[in-house]
Amino acid sequence: MKSKRSDLLKGKPENWMIWGVNEKFRWVLQQLESSEVFVYATRSAGLEGGLALYGVARGVAELSGKYWPQGGKWLAFYLEVRKAAPGVLEHPENPKAWKLVPREKLVETGVPVLPGPQKLKPEQAEVLRKLLESM
Secondary structure, X not given: OOOOOOXXXXXXXXXXXXXXXXXXXXXXXXXXXXXXXXXXXXXXXXXOOEEEEEEEEEEEXXXXXXXXXXXXXXXXXXXXXXXXXXXXXXXXXOHHHOOOEEHHHHHHOOOOOXXXXXXXXXXXXXXXXXXXXOO
């Protein structure tokens, strides 16, 4: 978010970023505008995985070139970041500094962690929002 101040973000508020979904999840873009989005960081080297941030979708972004280093066919959108776990925004390049809401906590509260985008019930979204806000 800090280092990707792409031309797509010119004139947008500082708390906006570009996020995306794989093209196989195209349905997400059809239901996107003003939806709350919760970003879960998956487990990787040095990162246990957990809830990283939430925000509100602010429309589709049209990518004309490669944006993500992993490549692939991504469908981009603007995300207004509302709240992030400690360390995520302060040290985006250092996942070891992130204090994510752990997967176990999400499971305890009844929010399943499934691969790919998923729809949440309003009460599940409220639980996730409160978990991040309490950190």
